[in-house]
Amino acid sequence: MRLTKLNKRKAPWIVGFAIAAMIGSTAAVHLQAESNPPRVSAAVANANSLSEAFRETARVVAPSVVTITSETEVAGPTAPRQGQPMDDEMMKRFFGEGTPFGEMFKGQPEMHRFFKPSAESTTRTGIGSGVVIDASGLILTNNHVVADATNVMVKLADGREFKASEVKTDPKTDLAVLKIDGATDLVAARMGDSDRMEIGDWVLALGQPFGLEGTVTAGIISAKSRGIGITARENFLQTDAAINPGNSGGPLVNLAGEVIGINTAISSRSGGNNGVGFAIPIDEAKWVSDQLIKDGVVRRxxxxxxxxxxxxxxxxxxxxxxxxxxxxxxxxxxxxxxxxxxxxxxxxxxxxxxxxxxxxxxxxxxxxxxxxxxxxxxxxxxxxxxxxxxxxxxQPEAGLAHSGQTAEVSKVESLGMEVGNLTEDLAKKLGVKDIAGVVITNVNPGSAADRAGLQEGNVITQVERKSVASVDQFEALTKDHDLSNPLLLLVKTDQGSRYVILKSGT
Missing domain, CATH: 2.30.42.10 (PDZ domain)
Structure with missing residues (x-):
């Protein structure tokens, strides 16, 4: 009887012991499993290696990146607010209404403060980025960051600030070289070879977007030799690395930590990065900066x-x-x-x-x-x-011609345009000289001439490589022409002469 009672008393302990033993066994198995975790896949390992490459590249380049603040005197009520990262006329060209990239800030009232005029201010302040290219105090940036500035300040990565003692610019390429005096322990960035960069190569963009110092973004080279119509000389690298206002003048670098471009513009409808940014190839930037440093001007x-x-x-x-x-x-x-x-x-x-x-x-x-x-x-x-x-x-400096109007008109219906004689007075209005031809006075929408891109004010100087000096000559060369057989014209525009082919629609 007691034995029975004793057994009853021991039974819960025995059961508990058994359960504890099972838990302990399970824990031991779990600990053993943890001591042999599954191996990281090759894909993850490769991603980690890329992350380490980004980290090391940013660490190496960051000390060479500077913040540039410029002050420009502005008359009266047209002055923007001071201290804003987009108080910059070139930035307005990139992001304002009517730019090649469309409207900026539409539907984003919180961003309008960057362009809001201030009647009480007479100083416009702009902010951009730059990169140290020589430890003696030479800094490469964009022309539009410092253009017409009365005062330019350079803030180094370590927080020290210096006034630029020299500012040399080349508006044609939107490049500038600054000189600061008295700065010790400057770290010059290493220059790369932009010609060796290929579409798909990884790059990092460094700078101060919207005034946020020390920002690094990553992307690839999306295209090469781009022209977007904002400067006289364009051969841009296109990248999807995030470039925003304030990045202008900062470096675009490869994963070897070498500068391969100078960030200069973005294509945006939202006011920020849309994955389409542009940088001046460093090979071109070096050629320009070498001349600016040596002579103060660029001779082409x-x-x-x-x-x-x-x-x-x-x-x-x-x-x-x-x-x-x-x-x-x-x-x-x-x-x-x-x-x-x-x-x-x-x-x-x-x-x-x-x-x-x-x-x-x-x-x-x-x-x-x-x-x-x-x-x-x-x-x-x-x-x-x-x-x-x-x-x-x-190369001498030269301006562009402008379009004009004429009277004496002859219709050439088969080509979809009207032409007139190029008189001496009209030639002056058009800005052309020492050439003979006929001037286009009207282009019919949807016609062969329209499809070829001809415009009012263009001057046709040749038809099928034969010179024309009058409407009569032009009509004689074109009146029986069937556009199923393409017609070759040489046309003078305000951008120079170009060959144009007129052909029937398909």
Missing amino acids: AMLGVGIQKVSHDLASTFGVQSNHGVLVTEVVPGSPAEKAGLKQGDVILSFSGREVHDPRGLQNVVEQSDPGAKQSIEIMRDGKPLTIEAVCEV
Whole structure:
């Protein structure tokens, strides 16, 4: 009986012991499992390696990135608020209404304070970024960050501030070099080779977007050799690394920590990054900055030709491959091109041993060549290869022509436009001289002329490579032409001469 009672008393303990033993066994198994965790996948390991690369690159470059604050005197009530990161006329070109990228801030009233005028202020303050390129105190940035500034301050990554003692600018490329004195222990960024960057390569953008110092964003090279119509000289790298107002002038770097571009613009409808940013290639920036540092100005070489891209239609007409070479549309009298024997209709295939595929590429290689030195030019003329030599000269400054109106009109219905004689008075209004031709006075919407991009004020100087000096000559050359057979015109615009092909709609 007692035994029974004893057994009854012991039973709960025995059961508890058994349960504890089971729990302990399970815990032991769990601890053993934890001591042998599953291995990280190769994909995660690769991602971690990339993260470490970003981290190390940012650590190396960050000490070379600076904040630039500029002050510009502004008269009366048109002055924006002081101290705002977007008090910058060039920024308005990028983000304001009517820019190539569309409206900024629409539907975002909280952002309008960046442009709100202030009647009591006479000083406009702008903010941007820059990068130290020489430990002696030289800093590379954008021209629009410091343009027309009466005072420029540079804040280093360690918080020290210095007034810029020198500001040298090149508006054509939107680049500037600043000099600060008395700064010790400056860390100059390493320069890379932008020509070696390929679409898909990883990059980091560093700067002070919206005044947020020390910001780093990551992305890839999305495209090369972009032109977006905001500066006179464009050969941008396109990236999806986040670039925002205030990033201007900051470095775009590769994963080796080398500067391969200077951030300069974004395409945005929202006021911030939309995944489309642009940077000036460092190869071009080095060429410009070297001259600014040495001479204070940039001297560019010139050949003296008007050029255009070889489209598919033009390629078959001039006997070359599409998108290979550039077509000469105009030869400036007395220019190096004329002296070398270049002619309208020639296709330039290479310059100084470098192949060219578009007008921007030829412009860059010519401008950066040595004035006074002989340059070998490979061309295609009437379907035959030819090599000539030219000696480029220093490029003078020149303005653009403007459009105008005329009276004496003749309709050419088959082409979809009206043309008139180019009188001496009209030529002055159009800003053209020493040329003969007929001026376009009207273009019918949807016509062959409209589809080809012809506009009122353009001057037609050739039809099928034959010169025209009057409406009568133009009509004689075009009246019986069937546009099922494309018609080649040489047209003078305010951007220079270009070949245009008119053809029937498809």
